[in-house]
Amino acid sequence: MSLTVQKHRERIGLPDGSLLVDGERRQARSGRTWTHRHPATQEEIGTFPVAGAEDVDDAVRAARRAFDEGEWPGLPVGRRARLLHRYAESLREHAEELRGLQALDNGVPLSFGTVYAGSVDVAADVFDHHAGWIDKAGGETLPPYQGGDHLAMTLREPIGVVAAILPWNAPFLLFAQKVAPALAAGCTVVLKPSEHATFSVLRMVELLVEAGLPGGALNVVTGTGETTGEALITHPAVDKVSFTGSREVGRRIVEASAPTFKRVSLELGGKSPALVFPDADAGMAGMTAMGMVTLGLSGQACVAHTRALVHRDVYDEFLGAAELIAASVTYGDPFDPGVLSSPLINERQLERVLDLVGRAERDGARLVTGGVRADGELAAGNFVTPAIFADVDNGMEIARQEVFGPVLSVVPFTDEDEAVRLANDTEYGLGAGVFTADAARAFRVARKLRAGTVGINGFQVEPHLPFGGYKQSGLGREGGRSAYEAYTELKSVLLPLTDELM
Numbered sequence: 186m187s188l189t190v191q192k193h194r195e196r197i198g199l200p201d202g203s204l205l206v207d208g209e210r211r212q213a214r215s216g217r218t219w220t221h222r223h224p225a226t227q228e229e230i231g232t233f234p235v236a237g238a239e240d241v242d243d244a245v246r247a248a249r250r251a252f253d254e255g256e257w258p259g260l261p262v263g264r265r266a267r268l269l270h271r272y273a274e275s276l277r278e279h280a281e282e283l284r285g286l287q288a289l290d291n292g293v294p295l296s297f298g299t300v301y302a303g304s305v306d307v308a309a310d311v312f313d314h315h316a317g318w319i320d321k322a323g324g325e326t327l328p329p330y331q332g333g334d335h336l337a338m339t340l341r342e343p344i345g346v347v348a349a350i351l352p353w354n355a356p357f358l359l360f361a362q363k364v365a366p367a368l369a370a371g372c373t374v375v376l377k378p379s380e381h382a383t384f385s386v387l388r389m390v391e392l393l394v395e396a397g398l399p400g401g402a403l404n405v406v407t408g409t410g411e412t413t414g415e416a417l418i419t420h421p422a423v424d425k426v427s428f429t430g431s432r433e434v435g436r437r438i439v440e441a442s443a444p445t446f447k448r449v450s451l452e453l454g455g456k457s458p459a460l461v462f463p464d465a466d467a468g469m470a471g472m473t474a475m476g477m478v479t480l481g482l483s484g485q486a487c488v489a490h491t492r493a494l495v496h497r498d499v500y501d502e503f504l505g506a507a508e509l510i511a512a513s514v515t516y517g518d519p520f521d522p523g524v525l526s527s528p529l530i531n532e533r534q535l536e537r538v539l540d541l542v543g544r545a546e547r548d549g550a551r552l553v554t555g556g557v558r559a560d561g562e563l564a565a566g567n568f569v570t571p572a573i574f575a576d577v578d579n580g581m582e583i584a585r586q587e588v589f590g591p592v593l594s595v596v597p598f599t600d601e602d603e604a605v606r607l608a609n610d611t612e613y614g615l616g617a618g619v620f621t622a623d624a625a626r627a628f629r630v631a632r633k634l635r636a637g638t639v640g641i642n643g644f645q646v647e648p649h650l651p652f653g654g655y656k657q658s659g660l661g662r663e664g665g666r667s668a669y670e671a672y673t674e675l676k677s678v679l680l681p682l683t684d685e686l687m
C-alpha cells in the first residue's frame with residue numbers, strides 16, 4: 186500500500202489559503218491559484234492564491250499607509266511589547282496544531298517539532314526576545330565633541346515597509362526571525378511565504394491578527410517567486426527586503442534593490458564544515474554531523490554540517506558512527522511519531538540531489554551508503570536514502586555545492602593548519618563545528634574560521650544570538666540586538682540649548 190496523508194488533511198480540515206491585505210482576506214485579482222502537493226505522497230493538500238503585481242501593489246500600499254498614517258509605528262512601546270509577548274504565548278498554545286500544518290506543508294515530521302530548532306517554542310522565544318528590545322534599544326545622548334551647550338543625540342526609528350520573503354524549510358523559526366524584529370521596531374510588513382510551506386505560515390499570521398495586530402501592519406501575499414516575489418522586491422515603496430533562501434535569488438534581490446537603494450538582509454545557503462580532531466569523541470562527532478544532515482529536514486537545513494573534515498587517526502571511527510545514524514533514519518507518514526525525517530521538497534530537488542550523487546561517484550568519491558531513491562510504499566514521495574561519501578577531495582563538486590539533501594561528504598586531513606585551510610576553502614561561510622577535547626584548540630580554530638556561527642562539540646539554535654553568514658552565505662544577521670537594529674534607521678539630532686550659534 187502506498188503512503189497517504191489525506192486522512193490527516195481531512196482531520197485538520199485545512200481551509201484554502203487567502204491573501205491578507207489591509208486586514209481583509211481575499212483572493213488574487215487574476216483568480217490565479219497554486220495547488221500544493223505533498224512531498225511524501227504527491228497528494229493535493231490545498232490551494233492558495235498567486236498574488237500578481239496588482240495584488241502586491243495593494244499589499245505594499247496598505248503597509249505604506251499603515252506605516253505613514255497608521256497606529257502601529259506610534260503605538261506606546263508598552264502596548265507593542267505586550268502584544269508581541271501575548272502572541273508568543275499564543276504560539277506556544279497552538280504548537281501542536283502548527284506542527285500538523287507544517288507536516289502537511291513541507292512533510293517535516295511531528296517528531297522534529299520536539300527538537301528546539303524545529304519547534305514552535307523557538308519561534309515564540311524569538312518573539313519574546315525582540316519584544317524585550319522595544320523599550321531598550323533606543324538612541325544615545327553624546328557629549329558635544331567640541332564642548333558648548335547643546336545636545337547631540339541619536340534617535341532609532343523604524344525603517345518603514347519591510348518585504349519579508351521566506352523559504353519552505355523552517356517556517357516557524359524564519360517567520361519569527363523576520364516578523365518579530367520588524368514589528369518590534371515599529372515597521373510594517375508585507376510577507377511572502379514559500380509556495381512550498383504556506384499553510385502553517387498563514388495560521389501563524391491569523392494568530393497574530395487574533396492577538397490584536399492592527400490591520401495593514403502585516404500583509405500577506407502568497408504565490409510563486411517569479412510572480413509574487415519578483416513584484417515585491419521591485420516595488421518602489423518597499424524600504425527593506427529581508428530574505429532567506431538560495432544564493433541565486435539573493436543575488437537577484439541585491440540587483441533589484443539598486444534603483445531605490447532598498448536596505449537588504451540576506452540569509453543564504455551554506456557548505457558548513459565539521460572539523461574533527463584526533464582528540465575528539467569521534468563517535469559523537471559522526472553522529473552529530475550525520476544527524477544534522479539527515480534527521481528532521483533530510484539535510485535541507487542551511488547550517489547543517491554537510492562537509493566533515495576528519496583527522497586520519499579517527500576517520501574510521503567517525504565513519505562508523507555516521508553509518509549508524511544513516512541506518513537509523515526512518516521515513517514515512519510525517520504524523521507517525523516513529524518517523525524521523527522528511528522527503529525532499531519537490532521533484533526538481535529530488536532530481537538535483539540524485540544527479541549530484543551520481544556526479545560525485547563519477548568524480549571518484551567513495552559512496553559508503555545510500556544515495557538512491559527510496560522504494561516500496563515511499564516510491565511516490567521524494568525520498569532519498571541517507572548518503573555518506575568518504576575520501577572526498579575538497580575540490581570536488583560534492584564538497585563545494587550546497588546539496589540540500591541527506592548527503593554527508595567526508596574529507597580526511599592530517600594537521601590543524603590543513604583542517605582550517607580546507608574549512609575556509611569554500612564560497613560559503615554560514616556555520617562550522619569544531620570537535621576536540623582541547624579547549625585552547627577549540628578557541629584557536631573557532632577564531633580562524635570564516636563562518637557566522639561556530640559550534641564547539643555540538644550545535645544549538647539560540648534565539649538571542651546573531652545568526653548569519655560570512656562570504657556568500659548572506660548579508661547581515663538575524664537574532665539578537667543587531668537584528669532588531671537592522672529594522673531601524675539612525676537619526677542624529679542636534680539641539681542648541683542657548684542662543685549662541687554652534
Ligand code: NAD
Pocket residue numbers: 350351352353354355377378379380408409410411413414415418429430431432434435437452453454455486487488587589615653654658659
Ligand atoms: P529559494 O531561494 O528558491 O526561495 C526562497 C523564497 O524566495 C521563496 O518564497 C520563493 O518563492 C522566493 N523567490 C524565488 N524567486 C524569487 C524572486 N525572483 N524574487 C523574489 N522572491 C523569489 O529557496 P528555498 O528553496 O525556499 O530554500 C532553500 C535555500 O534557503 C537554501 O539555499 C538554504 O540554504 C537557504 N536557507 C538559508 C537559511 C539561513 O538562515 N541562512 C535558512 C533556511 C534556508
